[in-house]
Amino acid sequence: MLIDDDIQHCLKVLREGGTLLYPTDTVWGIGCDATNEKAVDDIYKLKGRSTAKSMIILVADEDEIRHYTKQTSLQIFDYIKGISKPVTVIYDSAINLASNVINEDGSVGIRIVKDEFCKRLIREFGKPIVSTSSNVSGFPTPALFSDIDTIIRQGVDYVVQHRQNETVPGEPSTVIKLLPNGEPLVLRK
16 A cells, blocks of 8 residues: 555544554554544543553644644754654643643643654644554553554554554654753653
8 A cells, every 4th residue: 555545544534533553753653633532532442541641642843832832942842853763742731632632730742753654644634643652551562563462453443554564663752851941851761
């Protein structure tokens, strides 16, 4: 299947409030429209995950951060550009997102994707996409598509064909929290 076909299938599913199993710039993720509360809830149910554990969202560009947080400082982007590994940043004061994708403290984890498939999908969709690891809660994060549990594969509305045969294992992103003084605190390397 061509990437263009995968993108079109994904867009249809996202617009209908469905869920995806898709490759990211880290590991295979389960995703949906990050502004659709029911779709986010469907992912929590599929994973058997507590709603107290939040999920991150993916955006295509730096400019989108301002639409989904009250973040005004761009200092963090200079820090991110200096790291070769994908970086998820925890921002305070999330806005314009499904309430169940926002942490209890009002924060949200956001990663600007470098992966071209994800970047294109997000740009064409016009909204951020949820990204959570493609495992049942409590089980290890699959490093390859072939490691993903059948429960997850059969539980989503669409499984992306692109990159299923890759043999290089994916790794989770670095996670940092932006402190009030603008300095980053590394939570996971």
